[in-house]
Amino acid sequence: MALSGSFYTNVGSGYRLQLEWSATQDITSNTSSVTAKLYWMSLGSPYTVNSSASKDCTISIDGSSSSTSGAGMASLRGNQKKLIYQVTKNVPHNNDGTKSISFDGWFDAEVTLSGTHYSRIKLPTKIYTLNTIPRSSSLSSNPSWIAGEDLPLAISRSSTSFIHTIKLYVNDILIKALNNIETSTTITFSESEYRTIFTQLNQTGSKPSTILLETYQGSNLIGSKEYTGLCKAPSPSKVASGSSFNIGDTVLISLSSANHSFTHDLKLYVGESLIKTYSSVGLEAQWIPTQAEKEEMYATTPNANTVSTRMECITYYQGIQVQSLTSVVGTAIVTNSDPTFNDSFIYKDTNATTLAITENDQYIIQNHSTVLVEIPFLSKAIAINGSTMEYYVATLNGMSISRPYSSSNIVSFDFGSVQTNTSVTLSVKAVDSRGNSTIVTKAVSILEYSSPTLTFSARRSNDFESETILKAGGNLSLLSIGKVPKNRVKTLQYRFKETISPTWSDWVSLSASFVQNGSTYTNSDTPINTSSGLDNLKAWNIEVQVVDLLSSSLSSAIVPVGQPLLFIDSTKKSIGINQFPNAPSSLEVNGNLNVTGGITLGSTGIVQVKEDMLYFNEKPIASANIGTGYLWTGSLFMSPDQSITPTKTISSCPNGWILVWSEYSEEEVRNWDFVFHPIPKYIASNHSGAVSMFSIPVDSIVNVVKELEIYDDRIKGFTDKNATGDTTQATLRYVLEW
Structure with a gap:
């Protein structure tokens, strides 16, 4: 940027046309006053021009041209700088104070200089940027x-x-x-x-x-x-805390506000009910609900322990509302609202039989008393804080019974018999419409009871005679109240019959021979009361029954036919083990005979059992495991280079080996068309290695023959024919013990 400048063009070797400019600026008018001067110049003393003729020249400023003419304008002395024209123009700047300005000009000299004629001498156009005039801030x-x-x-x-x-x-x-x-x-x-x-x-x-x-x-x-x-607008204030609370508690409401000068109107809704209004609140408000407000809030939620809340806040500045209202939601919680209920309910035994024994309906006999629980209407539960009563749940010994609430009638729970043997707690829960409840309890006195136990024995004298002795005993539940027993044995009795008879004898009392001592009773040895006892050649059923005040127990046993462990019959010259001998000159055993060693059969020899094999004179004659496993498995045509070794030699088998063949077709072993060949073991012992021939049918017409060498411990193929032609339709699959 500039406020002055110059530029020129040389004419020949000693002359020049030059324009010089300068500017002054007016800040107020946002303009520059620009003056341009056009000079015709000699660049040395020998360079002169003699001309008196009239000449023209022009200066152009910012696109606006101005011209003049005059006589002698081209005349020059040596080293002279001659002003031939001057123009001043007021140039406006741009709105931002900036301005670029252009200059050019020419001189119609029409002179000959150093032999060259010059008519119009023209300056090049030149653009300058003026200093920026300060403008609006x-x-x-x-x-x-x-x-x-x-x-x-x-x-x-x-x-x-x-x-x-x-x-x-x-x-x-x-x-x-x-x-x-x-x-x-x-x-x-x-x-x-x-x-x-x-x-x-x-x-x-x-x-x-x-x-x-x-x-x-x-x-x-x-x-x-x-x-x-x-x-x-600043953000309207919001409720920062206090929108959730326990109904009935003092609530501190605090606000978050963008301006400490703001005031607020607050509205608290519980459910859809407007409960509380505050005006001109600063940043906090403390609400202590009145009883009426508490009741109104409870009334909004009769069936739940929570209800939604909404706090609306309207923000003001000097009474002028700032933006729209804001609201936050929360939860009002019902507390300390369990129903009023006490333990004035009752329980009792309603079973006439057990009441006759205990004479007190507050004592419950295990498994026999009938327990009834009642809530008199005067003892009913009372709902509070806007709820209503719904039902009761009574629980005894793990069993729960639910009954609807009644404000005017007795509510009953029939538990029937109680299975536990120790005192238990009876609880009754009163439940309101919100699900809140109050549980009250009572202890229930249980008298442990089980049917009397009974053990007895009925045994023949000397274990085989007809006289039979009966002995019985056991325990019973005394059902004591205040150390006073309420239960006793009423009857102890037995009956009998032959095992093959459908008819029992009459019951025979043992009361004359039994004694009760506390919870234990026994009877002394008592013979079965028949004219001749229980016939020892027959088996008998015996039943014994004990009866107390509530129940009875029955036990039975069989008295078997009388037989001695060892009986020597001198008349028959025989011995019976676990029986009487029937034949003369015999040893008769009723049961298993376990012998260590051998049994000699006259002068013939000795029979023995070793492991799973039966031997006669040390030679195997039978096996317990024959046919239970394979001695060899595979698939071979039995060519001369093929042999097999069974897991047991032929001589150690009772009778020998069995060869099992099956079909072989389409290069696969087939599990059908099995053929069996027994090999007696004497073949190997008498003709070891001898060739044996085995004919095998491969279909309904063709039979093939396999030739094998039989040894005591192995079998070997004998001829190539075993693996060529039709013989390849049969393959050896198994060797079995025989």
């Missing part, structure tokens, strides 16, 4: 701001001599004007100005905001700029 800070806060402004100015006026508008309403501001300031607001701002916001989130920046130099207005932003 700019706002360099954000034009948007939040109502209720100060507004900081920063100004970029082009000259230190500039001062400014700032005007702030909201929604086209002037809020504030500031004068004589230099580079920055912070706009603060009075309460009245704040009220105007919030009035213009009119509960919305924002309104247009305009900042007008006017730039002055002294009293002269340089220019103005307008900046548009938003005046944003």
Whole structure:
């Protein structure tokens, strides 16, 4: 950038046409006054021009040309710089103070210099950038701001001599004007100005905001700029805590607020019911519910322990609402609202039989008493805090019974018999419409009881005679109340019959021979009361029964035919083991005979059993495991280079080996058309290695022959024919023990 300059064009070797310019600037008018001078110059003493004729020249400034003419204009002395024309022009700058300007010109010299004629001498066009004239200042800070806060402004100015006026508008309403501001300031607001701002916001989130920046130099207005932003409403306050609470508790409501000058109206809804309203609240409010408010809240949730809440907050500045209301939801919780209920319910035994024994309906006999629980209507549960009663649940010994609530009738629970043998707790739970409950308990006295135990024996004298002795005994439950037994043995008796007879004898009492001592009873040895005892040649059924005041127990046994462990019959000259001998000169055993060693059969020899084999005179004659396993398995045609070794030699088998063949076709072993060949073991012992021939049918017409060498411990193929032609239709599969 510049305020002066020059440029030229040389003419021949000693002459020049040159333009020089300069400018002065007017800040107020945003213009430059530009003067251009055109010079015709001699560059040395020998370079002169003698011309008196009239000549023309032109200067162009910023596209605007000006011309002149005059006599002798081309005349020059040596080393002369001759001003031939001067023009001044007022040039306006751009709005931002910038300007680029062009210059050019020419001179119609019409002269001959050093033998060369020059008519018009023209300067090249030249462009210069003028110094920028300081213009209107700019706002360099954000034009948007939040109502209720100060507004900081920063100004970029082009000259230190500039001062400014700032005007702030909201929604086209002037809020504030500031004068004589230099580079920055912070706009603060009075309460009245704040009220105007919030009035213009009119509960919305924002309104247009305009900042007008006017730039002055002294009293002269340089220019103005307008900046548009938003005046944003501050966030409305919200309930930060207190929306969830226990019904009936003191509630501290706290607010989060963007401005400490805000006040608030609060509304608390429980369910859909408006319960509490506050006006002109600051940042906190303490709510101590009245009894009426508590009852109203309880009434909103008769069937649940929680109910939704909603707290609405309307924010104000000096009575002007800021934005829309805010709301938060929470939960109101029902506490300390279990039904009122006590242990004035009753239980009792309603079984006439057990009552006759205990004479007290508060004692329950295990497995026999009938337990009835009753809640008289005068002892009924009472619901509180807006709920209603629903039902009862009675629980005894793990069994629960539910019954609907009644405010005017007795509520009963029939538990029947109780299986436990120790005292238990009876609980009754009263449940209201919210599911809240109160449980009360009572101890139930249980008398342990089980049917009397019974053991007895009935044994023949000397274990085989007809006289039979009976002995019985056992225990019973005394059912003592206050150490006083309430139970006893009523009857101890027996009966009998032949095992093959359908008819029992009459019951025979043992009362004359038994004694009860506390919970134990016994009888002395008592012969079975028949004329001749129990015939020892017959087996008998015996039953014994004990009866107490509640139940009875029955036990039975068999008295077998009388037989001695060892009986020597001198008449028959025989011995019976576990029986009487039947034949003369015999040893008769009723049971298994276990012998260690051999049994000699006259002079013939000795029979023995070793492991799984039966031997006669040390030679195997039978095996317990014959046919239970394979001695060899595989698939061979039995060519001369093939042999097999069974896991047991042929001589150690009772009779020998069995060869098993099957079909072989399409290069696969087939599990069908099996053929069996027994080999007596004497073949190997008498003709070891001898060739044996085995004929095998392979279909309904063709038989093939395999030739094998039989040894005591192996079998070997004999001929190549075993593996050629039709013989390949049969393959050896197994060797079995025989």
